[in-house]
Amino acid sequence: MAPKSPEIPKTLPIIPTRNNRVLLPGIVLRLQIGRKDTTHLMDQLWLQHAKNPNIIVGCVPLKPSSNEDQQKGPGKDTVLLPNAPRAIRHSRTASNVDDGRKPIDQNELFGWGVAARIINFKKNSASETKLTRASYTVTLEGISRFKIDKFLKTSPFFEASIIVHPEQDFEKDDTELQAIILNLRTSGHELANVLSQLQLPPTVLSQLRQMLDSTSPGQLADLFASMIDLSMDEKLQILETTDVKTRITRTLELLTRQIQVLKISQKLQSTVESKLGKKQREFFLRQQLDAIKKELGEEEDGEEDEVADLVTRIADAKLPEEASKAAGREIRRLKRMHPSMAEYQVVRTYLEWLSELPWEKQSEDVMDIARARQQLDDDHFGLEKVKTRILEYLAVRKLKKDLKGPILCFLGPPGVGKTSLGKSLANALGRKFHRISLGGVRDEAEIRGHRRTYIGALPGRIVQGLRRCGVNNPVILLDEIDKLGRDSRGDPSSALLEVLDPEQNSTFTDHYLNVAFDLSNVLFVATANDGDTIPGPLLDRMEVIRIPGYTFDEKLHIAERHLLPKQIKGHGLSPEEIRIDENVLLKIATGYTREAGVRNLEREVGAVCRAMAVEYADAKEKNERFDGRVTVERLEKILGPERYDDEVAERTSIPGVVTGLAWTASGAGGLLFIEATQMAGRGVLLLTGKLGDVIKESAQISLTWVRSNAMRLGLSKVANANVLEGLDVHIHLPAGAIPKDGPSAGVTIVTALVSLFTHKSVRDHTAMTGEITLRGQVLPVGGIKEKVLAAHRGGIKRIIMPFRNANDLSEVPANVRSDIEFIFAKTVDEVLRAAFDDTTASANQNAIVAVPPDPVNQVYLKSNL
Incomplete structure (x- = not known):
């Protein structure tokens, strides 16, 4: 049976408690006391405790507004005192240590307290006092509630008269x-x-x-x-x-x-622990927070809003049925994931791509053919075939709304305007334009996209371009399609087969999206320099439009209308301050550049503008008059002497040297000089100049034909009866660092050998092209337009070509045809008659005599051109 509670005096010394500590009856509280105002009381009680161990004091808490160290007290971490004396006791340790604050005022004390008996009283040693900053450790046992009547003393400690409120009995009948x-x-x-x-x-x-x-x-x-x-x-x-x-x-x-x-x-603890795995322990706190929110009925506003926003955006995108089902599956997965999971971001990015692609968004085509024609004429000079094809597409699209876009391929040398044609095409149609550079692309994923098996996967360049354009019918330019590579990561050119097939690209499937996207509304335009490097199946899917190059007249117009105004503006000048006449521009085109395009021409014009800008700045600083007119003499001071002279006349004046026409890998034509010489030897044929197998075979065929027809050609008078007996022949094609191959040098090599053996020079400014057979027939060759334009740029006045290539001259501009004399040959004999001037003919009747070309050929030419 619990002992009887001690009698409580009417006046008690008061011990204030802080830190949210409140002593209740029957509870044991341990205090560390070190504040000065309470230490004075402890000093007196320590002296009394030796005589009277049952000392009663009042324990009064501070008011909440006055409590300087408010903090919530521990609950479940407290423990009951074992062997509790007399009443149920709950032990806590509170701090009442001096912390430098001002003394407590009596108004800061709460009006109620608990009378408590000191059951343990300890005076701390010097080391304990230094460590805990407390002079006394006292343990109190709460006895009964009281209310403060009035304070009798406030210094050096509190003492008050109290009204005790003992525990009331309760009615058992209630x-x-x-x-x-x-x-x-x-x-x-x-x-x-x-x-x-x-x-x-x-x-x-x-x-x-x-x-x-x-x-x-x-x-x-x-x-x-x-x-x-x-x-x-x-x-x-x-x-x-x-x-x-x-x-x-x-x-x-x-x-x-x-x-x-x-x-x-x-x-919550059990829920979180059940979800935790070895790889998810790092998310412990976040999982616990989510479980708390769920128990409290609170939604994760940010994440829910994000998912809801994705759902709205996907609904607005009007996805097709297949894509809509895929989006629905991924949204359900996303709702079950936590944002901290790596896969969450993968799914979220995938849904963003689906919502941002232009599944149904289109731009309206401008069906004004006159406006489109004017736009193309303003942007480009010449290129009539390309302009005609674009206007044809517009006209048919105007009549047939659901026309699938053609796949155009602009094939030509660098600098002829293939890429800018794509931009002009987009402007003429009123469509958006996007350019994809394919040069050096070796990974198939660049076209078809990466599979969503790792973080960082992205769709291919086609889908990325559609997202940037925001419409599903842009003009997409596939630049440098002939320079695609291939390695262990796949073949990009094979991946383009589906993209560039009008019958298949309506269901193009990107590996990242994994759903079909309709590309039939896209107008694809490709550019290339060399059609031979484009795989056959890919080239078969495109409509090739060849752009061979520009004539001098076309270059002059392009320079006047486009290049010169652009460079003048780019160098901070105005058209009134600098003047370059036509003859100067033509001089730059003929004497300083010999290219199919106009890039070098633009660079030279830019160099002239830079020099004039320096002179203009000097004159402005000196307040002198500036003469902005560029003359031919001034041009030579700026650019130096001409880089290209009459090389054809100089080389072909020597027997054994003939000018041929070649087609280069860049898509342009060029002049090809073939040199032949003889020396004492054993009848060996030497070939140099980094030649391919085809051109080596042409050299062998040419030499065989010359040897077999030596008597008929009259070579027995100028060479041994058995041609090449005791002689070595060396055929060389200059510019030995450049690879040379192709079946178009046969007639040129034959002419060079005949010129060598007869010691006769070929007619001035004459070039030729064509392949021969052992029977002496002249076979047709390709690239006639490019070769003729190159000859015109090189100052050639006479071209000998196969008779069966006469129709190809229809593609050559009329002004070029008028500047050049064309001679068509069916046999090697006709080639030789046209190649040598009759003024150099030998007196021997069997010697080669240059005769006028066959009149039938001239009639054929006039009737077909």
């Missing part, structure tokens, strides 16, 4: 109170069950269960109020409530709340 007490004890057992899962000492739990049935309801309420986590206001409310029924009711509410919190905490 059924409502009995029900509340029963619920309190039941909740206490439930609390013990919950605490048993927190690994508390078994003795503590056993003592708690014993006290639930033996402790009075009022003391039990104080015990629970001291055990659970309460705010300072709630603790003070329990302290000042003397009515047992009211206090028990309020404590039951607080206890029920605490039990629910502990249950939820345990549930």
Whole structure:
């Protein structure tokens, strides 16, 4: 049986408690005391404690507004004191150490407190005082509530007269109170069950269960109020409530709340632990936070808004059925994922791509043919074939709305305007333009996209271009399609087969999207320099439009209309300040450049503008008059002497040298000089100049034909009866670092050998092209337009070509045809008659004599051109 409570004096010394510590009756509280105002009291009590161990003091908490160290006290981490004397005790250690703050005012003390008995009193040693900054450690046992009547002393410590409020008896006939007490004890057992899962000492739990049935309801309420986590206001409310029924009711509410919190905490803990794996332990805290939000009924606003936004954007994109199903599956997956997961970002990025692609968005085509013609004429001079094809597409599209876009391929040498033609095409149609550079692309994924198996995967360049354009019918330029590579990562040219096939690209499937996208509305335009390097199946899917190069007249117009205004503006000048006449521009085109395009011409014009800009700046600084007119003499001072002279006349004046026409890998034509010489030897044929197998075969055929027809050609008078007996022949093609091959040098090599053996020079400014057979027939060759334009640029006045290539001259501009004399040959004999001037003919009747070309050929030429 618990001992009787000691008598409480009417006047008590007061010990203030801080840090949200509130002592209740039946509870044990340990204090570390070091503040000066309380230490004075402890000094006196220490002297009295030796004589009277049962000292009673008042324990009064600070008001919440005055509590300088407010913090919520521990709940479930506190423990019951084993072997509690007389009453249920709950031990806590509070700090009352001097921290340099100002002394406590009596108005800062709460009006209620608890009379407490000192059950343990210790004066700390010097080392303990230095460590804890506390002079005394005192343990108090709460006895009874009291209310402060008035303060009798405030210095050096508080002393007050009190009104004691002992524990009231309750009416046993109050059924409502009995029900509340029963619920309190039941909740206490439930609390013990919950605490048993927190690994508390078994003795503590056993003592708690014993006290639930033996402790009075009022003391039990104080015990629970001291055990659970309460705010300072709630603790003070329990302290000042003397009515047992009211206090028990309020404590039951607080206890029920605490039990629910502990249950939820345990549930969250088990939920999180069940979801954690070896690779997910780093997400422990985030998972726990999500579980808390879910239990509290709170939604993750940011993530939900993001998913909802994606759903809205996908709905607005009007995806086709297949893509819509794929998007729905990924959205359901996304909702089940946490944002911190790596796959979350992969799925989210995929959905963003689906929502941002122009599945149904199109731009309206401008069906004004006159406007398109004017646009093309303003942007480009010449190129009539290309312009005609574009206008044809516009006209047919105007009549047939669902026309599939053609696949055009502009094939030609560098600098002829292939890429700018694509831009002009887009402007003429009123469509958006996107350029994809394919030079050096070796990975198939650049076209078809990467599969979504790793972070960082992206669609191919086609899909990326559509996303940037924002419409599904842009003009997409596939630049340098002939320079695609291939390696272990796949063949990009094979991946383009589906893209560039009008019958298949309506269901183009990118590996990243994994759903079909309709490319039939896209107008694809490709550019290339060499059609031979484009795979046959890919070239077959495109409509090739050849752009061979520009004549001098076309270059002059291009320079006047486009290049010169662009360079003048780019160098900070105005057309009024610099003037370059036509004859100067023509001089730049003929004497300083010999290209198919106009890039070098633009560079030379830019060099002239830079020089004039320097002179203009000097004149402006010196306040002198500036003469901006560029003359031929001034041009030579700026660019130096001419780089190209009459090389043809100089070389072909020597026997054994003949000018041929070649087609280069860049798509342009060029002059090819073939030199032949003889020396004493054993009849060996030497070939140099980095030649290919085809041109080597042409040399062998040419020499064989010359040897077999030596007597008929009259070579026996100028050479041995058996041609090459005791002689070595060396055939060389200059510019030995440049590879040379192709079946078009046969007639040129034959002419060079005949010129060598007869010691006769070929007619001035004459070039030729064509292949021969062992029977002396002249076979047709390709690239006639490019070769003729190159001859015109090189100053050639006479061209000998195969008779069967006469129709190819229809593609050559009329002004070029008028400047050159064309001679058509069916046999090698006709070639030789046209190649040598009759003024150099030998007196021998069997010697080669240059005769006028066949009149039939001239009639054929005039009737077909």
